[in-house]
Amino acid sequence: MFGSSFGLATAFILRFKDRIATTDTLGYFASRHTRAYGLVGACFVWLFLPILSCVGNIFDPVTSGAVISYLPAVILNLWMALSGSCTASFCVSILLGRKIHPHDIVFSSFTVIIFINTGRYRIFSNIHIEP
Amino acid sequence: MNPDPFPALLCGLIVGIIVTIMNHKLKKSLNNPDVVDTQGTLYTFFTAALIGGIYSGCLAAVFPYGAESPTGTNSWT
Numbered sequence: 517m518f519g520s521s522f523g524l525a526t527a528f529i530l531r532f533k534d535r536i537a538t539t540d541t542l543g544y545f546a547s548r549h550t551r552a553y554g555l556v557g558a559c560f561v562w563l564f565l566p567i568l569s570c571v572g573n574i575f576d577p578v579t580s581g582a583v584i585s586y587l588p589a590v591i592l593n594l595w596m597a598l599s600g601s602c603t604a605s606f607c608v609s610i611l612l613g614r615k616i617h618p619h620d621i622v623f624s625s626f627t628v629i630i631f632i633n634t635g636r637y638r639i640f641s642n643i644h645i646e647p
Numbered sequence: 648m649n650p651d652p653f654p655a656l657l658c659g660l661i662v663g664i665i666v667t668i669m670n671h672k673l674k675k676s677l678n679n680p681d682v683v684d685t686q687g688t689l690y691t692f693f694t695a696a697l698i699g700g701i702y703s704g705c706l707a708a709v710f711p712y713g714a715e716s717p718t719g720t721n722s723w724t
Contacts, residue, residue, distance in 0.1 A: 597659035604663025612671055620670050623691055624663040630692070631662060631699030632655075 554622040561625050566594035569632075597628045654706045658699050665695040 569591075601624035609616045674687035 593655035596656040600656040600659025601663035605667045608667040624666045630696035
């Protein structure tokens, strides 16, 4: 909510800065640097999201202190989903006869976050609200 | 045999296919060239996330939670 409000206010202020079209600005097209930064962010997602999503389940400070009590399935699920999305991006790019684009991997990785959290919180269902 | 990770793998495959096809074929046509480049990107994101989220929500409602599943990874230890 804060991020969207900040972006809306920034866009409203920048609207008065210049009246040229967005397509005529220098930063309109993605360069290799922005693609590289996107891939770095996707690497952070691959490394940290599966661990941080279930860190409250790995450590059980109430009963046993900082001791691994069991291996949650969410780590394997997240890495399986990320691997499947990246593999599908490569395969579809080969089938379409085009080069792999870095945004394919970045978009599919971040979409995995969205749909995994959607399934986690079960917004389409009221069955077993809190596992 | 642990069946839990494979629905997640199928979800990831579906999302990756949709995102890549939309990014290669539909993103430029969905853009509004006078406004901003990210309109097609938003469609690419949220269409795939909606379809994958519906499938993931159905799986999360049908399958037991991993820690409570008798065939989940909790029983490996």
